[in-house]
Amino acid sequence: MTIRLAVVSAALSVAVAAGASSVAQAGVLDTVKQRGSVVCGVSGKVPGFSAPDAQGVWSGMDVDYCRAVAAAVFNDASKVTFRPVTTTERFTALQTGEIDVLARNTTWSFTRDANLGIEFVGANFYDGQGFMVSKQLGVKSAKELNGASICIQTGTTAEQNIADFFAANKLTFKQVVFESSDEAAKLYDTGRCDVYTTDTSGLAARRTTLSKPADHVILPEVISKEPLGPSVRAGDPQWANIAKWALFAQIDAEELGVTSANVDEMRQSKNPDIRRLLGSDEALGNERWGLDRDWAYRIVKLVGNYGEVFERNVGAKTPLALDRGINQLWTKGGLMYAPPVR
Amino acid sequence: MSTTFDETAVLAPPKPSRSPWRWARENLFFSAWGTLATLSLALLLAWALPPLVKWALLDAVWSGATRDACLTPEGTVGGGACWVFVKVRFGQLMYGFYPLEQRWRVDAAALTLALGLATVLPLRAATQRAAALAGVVIGGLGAGWLGGPALGAVVALFLAGPLLLARDLSALRRLPAVARVLLVVGLSVLAAGVGGVAFGTPKAFGWVTLVLAAGLFGWRFDSLRAAGLNLLGLVFPVLAQALLSGGAYGLPYVPTEQWGGLFLTLTIALTGMAASLPLGILLALGRRSALPVLRLTCIGFIEFIRGVPMITVLFLASVMLPLFLPEGVGVDKLLRALIGVALFSAAYMAEVVRGGLQALEPGQREAAESLGLGRVQTMGLVILPQALRVVIPGIVNTFIGLLKDTSLVAVIGLLDLIGIIKTATSDPNWLGFAAEGYTFVGLVFWVLCFSMARYSLRLERILRNGVA
Numbered sequence: 001m002t003i004r005l006a007v008v009s010a011a012l013s014v015a016v017a018a019g020a021s022s023v024a025q026a027g028v029l030d031t032v033k034q035r036g037s038v039v040c041g042v043s044g045k046v047p048g049f050s051a052p053d054a055q056g057v058w059s060g061m062d063v064d065y066c067r068a069v070a071a072a073v074f075n076d077a078s079k080v081t082f083r084p085v086t087t088t089e090r091f092t093a094l095q096t097g098e099i100d101v102l103a104r105n106t107t108w109s110f111t112r113d114a115n116l117g118i119e120f121v122g123a124n125f126y127d128g129q130g131f132m133v134s135k136q137l138g139v140k141s142a143k144e145l146n147g148a149s150i151c152i153q154t155g156t157t158a159e160q161n162i163a164d165f166f167a168a169n170k171l172t173f174k175q176v177v178f179e180s181s182d183e184a185a186k187l188y189d190t191g192r193c194d195v196y197t198t199d200t201s202g203l204a205a206r207r208t209t210l211s212k213p214a215d216h217v218i219l220p221e222v223i224s225k226e227p228l229g230p231s232v233r234a235g236d237p238q239w240a241n242i243a244k245w246a247l248f249a250q251i252d253a254e255e256l257g258v259t260s261a262n263v264d265e266m267r268q269s270k271n272p273d274i275r276r277l278l279g280s281d282e283a284l285g286n287e288r289w290g291l292d293r294d295w296a297y298r299i300v301k302l303v304g305n306y307g308e309v310f311e312r313n314v315g316a317k318t319p320l321a322l323d324r325g326i327n328q329l330w331t332k333g334g335l336m337y338a339p340p341v342r
Numbered sequence: 343m344s345t346t347f348d349e350t351a352v353l354a355p356p357k358p359s360r361s362p363w364r365w366a367r368e369n370l371f372f373s374a375w376g377t378l379a380t381l382s383l384a385l386l387l388a389w390a391l392p393p394l395v396k397w398a399l400l401d402a403v404w405s406g407a408t409r410d411a412c413l414t415p416e417g418t419v420g421g422g423a424c425w426v427f428v429k430v431r432f433g434q435l436m437y438g439f440y441p442l443e444q445r446w447r448v449d450a451a452a453l454t455l456a457l458g459l460a461t462v463l464p465l466r467a468a469t470q471r472a473a474a475l476a477g478v479v480i481g482g483l484g485a486g487w488l489g490g491p492a493l494g495a496v497v498a499l500f501l502a503g504p505l506l507l508a509r510d511l512s513a514l515r516r517l518p519a520v521a522r523v524l525l526v527v528g529l530s531v532l533a534a535g536v537g538g539v540a541f542g543t544p545k546a547f548g549w550v551t552l553v554l555a556a557g558l559f560g561w562r563f564d565s566l567r568a569a570g571l572n573l574l575g576l577v578f579p580v581l582a583q584a585l586l587s588g589g590a591y592g593l594p595y596v597p598t599e600q601w602g603g604l605f606l607t608l609t610i611a612l613t614g615m616a617a618s619l620p621l622g623i624l625l626a627l628g629r630r631s632a633l634p635v636l637r638l639t640c641i642g643f644i645e646f647i648r649g650v651p652m653i654t655v656l657f658l659a660s661v662m663l664p665l666f667l668p669e670g671v672g673v674d675k676l677l678r679a680l681i682g683v684a685l686f687s688a689a690y691m692a693e694v695v696r697g698g699l700q701a702l703e704p705g706q707r708e709a710a711e712s713l714g715l716g717r718v719q720t721m722g723l724v725i726l727p728q729a730l731r732v733v734i735p736g737i738v739n740t741f742i743g744l745l746k747d748t749s750l751v752a753v754i755g756l757l758d759l760i761g762i763i764k765t766a767t768s769d770p771n772w773l774g775f776a777a778e779g780y781t782f783v784g785l786v787f788w789v790l791c792f793s794m795a796r797y798s799l800r801l802e803r804i805l806r807n808g809v810a
Binding site for chain 2: 044046047048052053055056081082083084085086088089092096098182186205206208209210212213313314318319320
């Protein structure tokens with residue numbers, strides 16, 4: 001009797017909990033507006049890109065990108081639902097509409113664009129694989145690393161890149177493979193291997209956790225191209241445009257000197273480029289664009305321009321202390337270049 | 343006046359000597375091999391323990407609120423353990439991203455479950471009664487705090503009804519059954535009346551039904567345990583769902599992606615346990631059934647699930663399943679994981695239960711049948727109670743395994759205790775304290791698993807002595 005009751009009640013509670021969430025077949029923008037928040041797939045485990053603090057407030061480059069999209073749509077940068085996704089499930093989550101935007105340190109590559117039914121909208125961080133070595137080795141270039149033992153996290157593109165680089169330079173190496181980057185960095189710190197390799201942003205983050213950070217140096221060679229960028233599901237040009245221009249507007253704003261602090265004055269600026277970006281005059285987008293003329297103003301006002309986002313999350317004043325490097329604006333010798341708002 | 347015979351004076355065995363030297367000789371140095379083992383273990387401890395104590399206790403940093411408190415004078419990570427990191431993150435480790443001002447809801451659900459379990463699990467009768475009484479009082483007060491005095495009264499009476507009727511407990515047990523039923527129906531009507539005044543007629547109608555239903559349930563209860571089991575099985579899932587998810591009764595909605603930490607770990611583990619035992623029993627019975635289709639289905643299910651790793655089941659639920667569903671139709675990710683975990687552990691439970699069923703003499707069944715018991719009664723009253731008692735260690739073993747397997751949900755992006763510590767160690771302001779985080783999480787798991795193991799031992803002893 002009691003067992004039967006328990007089974008029935010268990011089934012009932014499952015049915016109650018089921019409340020299957022359904023997404024309308026309308027465009028993503030309409031769905032997002034109806035839901036009242038942008039669902040953003042993030043990693044949650046990459047320092048400086050997406051991680052929650054002790055109060056559960058998310059921060060990072062990817063997180064601020066998601067906030068920019070929310071600011072453009074809602075005039076409220078907090079209307080984002082951050083959903084941690086793993087590397088294996090991230091594309092499925094995007095394909096099935098479980099998330100609206102994927103901003104998860106994902107490398108933009110041909111096969112992903114071509115085969116997965118997703119669309120990359122740009123790169124919000126240009127990364128690349130690098131090397132960290134102890135200063136005591138006296139090594140100045142990765143080409144001097146012949147015969148070195150290298151700590152690598154397994155299951156990443158890093159393994160392949162290393163093999164390619166050493167083969168191309170006719171050098172030999174011993175790889176010491178670890179399951180997690182925590183473990184690999186720890187063992188590098190104890191001297192288990194001569195070299196630690198991962199993306200340069202990761203190297204900088206790891207260096208701060210070593211017992212003597214000043215004794216280690218990051219070599220100048222970057223042996224792979226890792227343009228990290230957000231992506232959306234293919235087949236909804238309106239949403240793809242919003243996702244694309246949320247990023248471009250931040251880069252354009254930095255180029256034009258518009259910051260979150262001066263954006264209100266800049267609206268009255270005489271510079272036609274700034275007036276067009278901030279929607280000071282007529283709206284440039286029609287109803288297919290889907291947002292009103294203040295969209296970029298809201299992004300800069302509520303989230304900031306690209307430079308502000310960079311400095312806030314990974315810049316010199318943060319524990320990661322990354323250089324702008326190739327993430328500098330094109331006008332200052334970097335790669336950050338966005339099409340104009342015209 | 344009768345003469346008494348002092349048994350203790352005659353029968354008490356000589357007190358064994360309790361000198362430390364004797365104890366050491368009997369337990370540590372009882373043979374050459376024993377001495378060797380003792381010495382090598384002592385050496386191992388002497389080698390491993392001092393650095394651990396130094397790191398975890400002596401050099402550890404306990405006070406402060408920022409990373410700077412834990413850095414060495416040179417400004418680097420190292421030295422002793424930084425428990426400040428765990429302290430700062432403690433709330434998140436326990437509740438995940440559940441909103442701070444709503445966390446009492448998790449506590450309330452946990453307290454309800456604890457009290458409910460205390461009335462159901464074999465414990466001392468006094469403990470059970472105290473738990474039941476506490477349940478009535480706390481339930482009434484809690485509901486009164488949430489929804490006003492009227493709701494409090496209704497809930498308290500609703501909870502008290504079945505308890506008053508439970509024959510093994512009630513102070514009213516000497517009253518005739520009719521009087522007791524009348525008393526409960528009277529209380530129910532009173533409760534409904536109070537409800538009616540407070541909420542207006544249409545809602546009162548609902549309360550009357552609810553309270554009368556409670557009275558009717560109570561009528562059938564032979565024991566406090568039966569009452570508790572029905573409340574746990576029928577009311578708790580609905581209550582927990584309403585309390586934890588919210589979105590009704592004035593409670594703000596908390597989506598499952600904000601659930602996390604120990605709360606999520608326990609949610610998955612307890613749901614898995616609650617679902618796997620009944621499902622496992624059904625599967626085990628199905629596997630021994632004479633009906634070929636039923637038997638083959640159960641065998642197929644059990645062997646398929648046992649043939650794949652848990653991680654595969656979770657990936658199937660999290661990555662493959664959404665691809666099969668029509669685009670735009672999604673099922674909550676946590677629910678998918680819950681179903682995956684429940685089905686997985688049910689298959690293992692089925693085999694444990696089958697072991698118990700096979701351990702019983704066929705004579706038990708024959709005896710029950712010869713007494714004229716039907717198939718369901720034979721199974722429910724004779725076979726299963728004995729079979730389950732035999733396999734308690736196996737069941738608890740499966741439960742402990744299940745609790746630890748829940749950490750696999752971290753690979754599908756759910757932030758359980760393991761997942762949340764991974765995100766915590768990625769906070770740029772707290773880089774470099776992974777060891778402290780994982781040590782703490784390991785300790786939490788150890789406490790949970792060890793408590794379950796100890797309770798299992800106690801359960802065996804209670805059931806063997808036939809004292810519930």
